[in-house]
Amino acid sequence: MQLALELEDLAFRYERGELVLADVSMTVAPGEFVAIAGPNGGGKTTLLRIALGLERPTAGVARLYGEPAASFSRRRLLGYLPQRAQLGIEAPATVREVVSAGRVAASKLVGRMRARDRELVDEAIERVGLTSRAGAPIRTLSGGMQQRAFIAKALAGEPSLLALDEPTTGVDAESQDALGELLAHLHSELGVTILYVSHEFGAVEHHVQRLVLVRRSIIFDGPPHELAGMWHDPSHTHV
């Protein structure tokens, strides 16, 4: 079986010399729901960016579906929700316009959307429960709804691998739980591989099959319950 993601002996060092990652090796099989957690500055976002081919490692190899991540040729298999600060939440766009943007790479680059693309956009909006708000400007929605709209944008491209970077930032506790439920539902229904990167993984604690803790290198990789006694917080889980 071809792996969704392979990281081999990764290291990453900024130009100014600071070592962010060292000796990182891990694999993710298709259909896995993996939480990558760790303290802020621990290297988890860098790890994800290398995995997606957005950064080149200083040493080691990153492969997506068997190809080098940096030159991955089947990018339409990937859906990515970057950190909130990088999203155009303040743009004067409606939910439907945001979600439609996720269909561009998977359909033709120029011209208008085809009927099938519009159907997939509507389906993605429905999956995240925003059908009644499809025409609403994204900036008027709550943080949780905004994140759901951007998840729908990623889903509109029908990805095989969905990567989310700190998706619960700026989202209230109740919406965080709803987000976790939504991801679990998408995972079981669509069989999509999910990489969930966050310093806080309480929202998906009961849904992920595997937890990877990163603090420069991987310090834990296994089912969350094996680590439960070490980090459990009744409200939310911080690393």
Add this chain to the structure above:
Amino acid sequence: MFESEFMRLAFAVGAIVGVLAPTVGFFLVQRRMSLIGDGIGHAAFAGVALGVLLDISPVLTALGAAVVGAVAIEWLRARRGAAGDQALALVFYTGIAAGVVLISIAGSLNVNLFSYLFGSILTVTRGDLALMVVFGAVALGLIALFYRALCAAVLDEEGARVAGLPIGALNVLVAVLAALTIALSMQIVGILLIAALMVLPVTAATRIAWSMRSTLFLSAGIGLASVLAGLTASYHANIPPGGTIVLVAAACVLAAMAVDGLRRST
């Protein structure tokens, strides 16, 4: 007012500029790169100075310099050789400094130069109109063709890059369109103020629009209205067209803010 050919030409070119500048500017403003127009404008100033020095069309040399400046900004940003504002500052100051030095060498610090800096409806020719018609049609056509991809880059550049959109090429397309718009619009609004026409109508539209598409169309409408109203006022009051057009656009921003404020309070 329309008895004179120069006014007919000015209104015709002005109408194209009024629609085109905010349409291109929309994609800069939404990416929080509102000031890129100023940077490119200063590169265009160096181009005008080069044209004066070499005694060739300043519009053509400004066009070349603006495109080089715009591509340089995008290249520096993409390579992370400099942060976005630093890349802009490099082009901004290099452009104005090169312009001053070249003009000094040419010994031509005269009224003709000021017409490029601040705009002059007297300088518009039939050739300029033909150039603007062709360029305006091509630019608006390209934006319509790539509209969905350009919006995807605005809403989530990293997500679009991961999904395989050619973000670098799309960014260069917007930068080159901005450069061409600036170089070709400088006779009407002036190098120093054209960037304002790319930003202010979009700022006003963003306050009152309800979607990306409505913002784009409202921006073009406000830009067109600003140019037509500004040129009319400029003709009757005998005041500079560039400054008048931008003051009208600024008034539109204030009016849009007032409407937005009223809407929020009710």
